[in-house]
Amino acid sequence: MSWLADFFGDPANWAGPYGIPVRLAEHAGFCALALGLAALVAVPLGLLAGHTGRGVHLVTFTANAARALPTLGLLVLVMLLAGVGTLPVLVPLVALAVPPILVNTCEGVRGVDPDLLDAAYGMGLRGHQVLLRVRTPVALPLILLGLRLAAIQVVATATVAAYVGLGGLGRFIIDGLATRDYPQTLGGATLVVLLALAVQAAFAVVERVAVSKGVSRRVRGG
Amino acid sequence: MRPDEPLIRWDWIGRNRSMIWELLVDNTVMGLLPVLFGLLLALPIGLACSRWRVLYQPASGLLNVVYALPSLALFIVLIPVTGLAERATVIIPLTCYALAVLVPAVVDGLRSVPDHVRQAAEAMGFTPLRRLVQVELPIAVPVVLAGMRVATVSGISLVSVGALIGRGGLGGLFVTGWQLRFPTPIIVGVVLVVLLAVAADGLLVLAGRLLTPWARARREAGEAA
Numbered sequence: 001m002s003w004l005a006d007f008f009g010d011p012a013n014w015a016g017p018y019g020i021p022v023r024l025a026e027h028a029g030f031c032a033l034a035l036g037l038a039a040l041v042a043v044p045l046g047l048l049a050g051h052t053g054r055g056v057h058l059v060t061f062t063a064n065a066a067r068a069l070p071t072l073g074l075l076v077l078v079m080l081l082a083g084v085g086t087l088p089v090l091v092p093l094v095a096l097a098v099p100p101i102l103v104n105t106c107e108g109v110r111g112v113d114p115d116l117l118d119a120a121y122g123m124g125l126r127g128h129q130v131l132l133r134v135r136t137p138v139a140l141p142l143i144l145l146g147l148r149l150a151a152i153q154v155v156a157t158a159t160v161a162a163y164v165g166l167g168g169l170g171r172f173i174i175d176g177l178a179t180r181d182y183p184q185t186l187g188g189a190t191l192v193v194l195l196a197l198a199v200q201a202a203f204a205v206v207e208r209v210a211v212s213k214g215v216s217r218r219v220r221g222g
Numbered sequence: 223m224r225p226d227e228p229l230i231r232w233d234w235i236g237r238n239r240s241m242i243w244e245l246l247v248d249n250t251v252m253g254l255l256p257v258l259f260g261l262l263l264a265l266p267i268g269l270a271c272s273r274w275r276v277l278y279q280p281a282s283g284l285l286n287v288v289y290a291l292p293s294l295a296l297f298i299v300l301i302p303v304t305g306l307a308e309r310a311t312v313i314i315p316l317t318c319y320a321l322a323v324l325v326p327a328v329v330d331g332l333r334s335v336p337d338h339v340r341q342a343a344e345a346m347g348f349t350p351l352r353r354l355v356q357v358e359l360p361i362a363v364p365v366v367l368a369g370m371r372v373a374t375v376s377g378i379s380l381v382s383v384g385a386l387i388g389r390g391g392l393g394g395l396f397v398t399g400w401q402l403r404f405p406t407p408i409i410v411g412v413v414l415v416v417l418l419a420v421a422a423d424g425l426l427v428l429a430g431r432l433l434t435p436w437a438r439a440r441r442e443a444g445e446a447a
Contacts, residue, residue: 064371064375064420064423065416065419065420067372067375067376067379067419068375068376068378068379068415068416068418068419068420068423069379069412069415069416070379070380070382070383070392070393070396070411070412070415071379071382071383072382072383072385072386072390072393072396073382073392073393073395073396073408073411073412073415074412076396076399076400076408077396077399077405077408077409077412079400080399080400080403080405080408081405152286152289152290153289155290156289156290156291156292156293157292157293159292159294159295160294160383160386163386163400164400170292170294173292173294173295173298174294174386176298177298177386177387182298182302185295185298185299186295186299188295189291189292189295189296189298189299192290192291192292192295193287193290193291196287196290197287197290200286200290
């Protein structure tokens with residue numbers, strides 16, 4: 001465990017343009033941007049496919065095939081074709097984040113109890129009202145689960161960006177490997193795990209606040 | 223990349239066929255073995271978790287942490303133990319990821335067995351072991367298989383990160399392409415990884431059909447009705 005003291009105890013690792021706070025901010029920045037873009041694409045598509053029931057097979061197939069896209073390959077390919085930059089690093093991360101969000105949103109909306117939908121239509125709600133007022137709130141826990149899984153994967157995988165010379169926590173890992181400085185590598189990995197755990201905790205809070213009490217069964221009876 | 227460089231040089235692919243084939247085989251082995259090992263470990267762990275419910279919360283917490291570990295860092299941590307450019311250095315971390323996906327799948331699968339089915343098996347005098355093997359596990363197959371599909375497809379593509387420590391199957395093509403600023407090997411690698419994953423996924427779907435003949439009977443009955 002001496003690597004912990006070696007890495008986190010060294011004040012040089014905390015200061016300057018290559019210090020832990022800067023790398024952490026870079027990493028979190030990539031990840032938040034990638035997750036936001038992926039959600040912007042995947043949530044509406046998932047809602048639409050799940051609500052209309054059209055294209056569900058296409059959604060599951062594409063999502064599964066997209067899971068197979070190797071992040072490292074996509075990263076170096078986009079970098080070669082488009083040049084080094086922050087934008088290209090987003091392409092593989094968004095591709096990584098879309099499948100879990102898309103599949104969970106689609107399945108969540110589709111899986112809503114048909115009796116509930118009959119009741120909603122019976123009360124005179126129209127299609128889009130049923131989607132927004134009934135299906136989405138009921139499916140919200142699954143949608144958030146998809147977002148959480150995507151976020152964790154993105155946080156863990158964004159380390160690869162350092163291979164093509166970009167910043168983020170992967171720098172510690174890749175540079176540590178190159179110089180055989182294992183404390184640095186392990187320190188970088190520890191920071192990634194801590195960030196992922198913080199993301200998990202944040203999602204737990206969001207779920208607590210955003211999911212209706214009736215859906216999460218925190219109130220009963222009535 | 224030079225401006226006159228074509229996106230794909232077919233002659234390069236032709237000259238390197240045998241090397242590409244070796245990497246493909248390597249990628250297949252390193253992608254599929256972890257799912258197999260993961261399943262072998264996930265079954266007893268999942269059984270224990272669904273039997274003693276107190277276990278599930280800490281176990282799933284631990285697996286969530288494993289899931290958050292960057293694969294690259296895991297590979298590096300193992301180098302002193304298993305050696306650089308060894309298959310085991312890649313297979314062990316990927317087995318941990320497969321486990322993180324498969325344990326919840328096994329637990330959910332066993333939970334999907336309706337209570338009345340369990341009671342019926344008990345009333346027919348099944349011993350707990352026979353009930354598990356002949357009734358509960360077969361009913362859990364679709365849910366477990368869904369987890370296996372995710373683990374297999376992402377496992378096959380995660381292997382390529384191993385290229386950064388010298389053993390990544392088709393990922394080796396990504397490193398070559400990046401170092402030479404040459405897109406052909408990268409494109410070949412990406413396409414083959416996706417094809418391999420889709421093929422493995424298709425085989426799992428087929429296996430699922432063969433393992434759950436009653437589902438097909440039910441589907442056909444549903445269509446007829």
